[in-house]
Amino acid sequence: IALVQLGQPCVCLPPLRAAAEQLRQKDLRISQLQADLRRPPPAPAQPPEPEALPTIYVVTPTYARLVQKAELVQPSQTLSLVPRLQWLLVEDAEGPTPLVSGLLAASGLLFTHLAVLSHKAQRLWPRGVEQRNRALDWGAVGGEKDPPPPGTRGVMYFADNDNTYSRKLFEEMRWTCGVSVWPVGLVGGLQFEGPRIQDGRVVGFHTAWEPNRPFPVDMAGFAVALSLLLAKPNSRFDATAPWGHLESSLLSHLVDPKDLEPRAANCTRVLVWHTRTEKPKMKQEEQLQRGGRGSDPAVEV
């Protein structure tokens, strides 16, 4: 038996108080953790918006004919596989036509629809010159229909609508500083035409026809940085250039052949083919039409 002085705190009280404080702290921690658990999980890391990717401006001249729609559906679907791409479709017409407008609207592509009627003399050859020059105006000088905003990084490519394009081609050209080049299959009577490369530099061209042209390359075989077009705003295709010199007429304004930038594994891979579509024969159509039984003109072909 011991004497304990009443009024004096019991020796157990400090640990009891400490325990109560610890309990309070732990309750606080528990409610914090519960709040953390209720919080929605952070959004999964998204790939960054490809804002940094230079835009590819693909220029395609087009004119009314039987295969026009088929030959625009094809590239429109190929281009839809490529990110950060804008299609500049330039009609050889007085203004935009319903067929092309409808096709562009349904394509899901980012596009600019331009139109310029060729001079009569150029409706057969060389086709598409004024249309491509209209696109050059659009890119370099600015003007009608929302040209690229100042400072836009990009590259311009002249893609006729009957060639065959691998989707991989477009990634080859995206990071072009000046003018990039690569081989083109089934062109100029050859399996392929293309730059010859030594130590990563263009030292010549594999071509059968006029190898001494300044730039013996096909329209489908090069792309030009937008910044270079802006720096040389008067660069144009020359409709009066001799046959096979149309590409040279533009490129001579822009670059020295030795500064061409080889792409497609040092120009050893063919990613574009100069395929050509046969003109369809309409003999039966004419016969049926004479009998009033032609194809329903309300059906767009």
Added chain:
Amino acid sequence: IALVQLGQPCVCLPPLRAAAEQLRQKDLRISQLQADLRRPPPAPAQPPEPEALPTIYVVTPTYARLVQKAELVQPSQTLSLVPRLQWLLVEDAEGPTPLVSGLLAASGLLFTHLAVLSHKAQRLWPRGVEQRNRALDWGAVGGEKDPPPPGTRGVMYFADNDNTYSRKLFEEMRWTCGVSVWPVGLVGGLQFEGPRIQDGRVVGFHTAWEPNRPFPVDMAGFAVALSLLLAKPNSRFDATAPWGHLESSLLSHLVDPKDLEPRAANCTRVLVWHTRTEKPKMKQEEQLQRGGRGSDPAVEV
């Protein structure tokens, strides 16, 4: 001052013990909550796999020639835009070739690579019969190379590689019960050929050539439900059928013309065009090769 009997527990001890037990419980709760927080968040809800969509089996015969690769790159890119699609590429060759194998591997498509060498007499015309029949065997009878598992819902379409296909065509054919049909552009000397529809049924065909053929439709103008091929496992294209009767030679096994299922807005929309690719001329290639300066054969074109 009070007397306390030594050896008796202090009145404070039970609450102290209770507090210690509560602290232990709360530590346990805290470590549970911390474990919960460390657990990775549940995967975000994914859209359900489109298992319910019938598969589209696209059959394309192919043979070695200059434009072979270009003419396979083109449809491979179009088909890559279509979900639940399997490409049956059937080579006219003794076995799979490296060019086609490489192209398929790089395509990102679900594919089956088959090969059957045509009889010599059929290498010019009608092309592709044995290759299409090999695909019919694959779909209906089973056999080599993972045929579709029993009960697979699907549709088979014979897509030659030079036609132009809108991606929209494939959604038209996906839900075919027996045989579905639609117009084909730029074929048979007409703007388009196609079924004539009345009250939603096929009542005839717009065609100029032999309109009394049982099925005056182009190879690109119909698709067949896999279940129908399974029900009629002996249905084949007949290589000895007269010109223009190849499609009829298969379809006569399968369906009555009045039961054809019209698609593409009652056959008023053209979503496939019978475009043809010109054979490239290789005159310059031959000249250069005679001088030992031909195109590098190591470059695949």
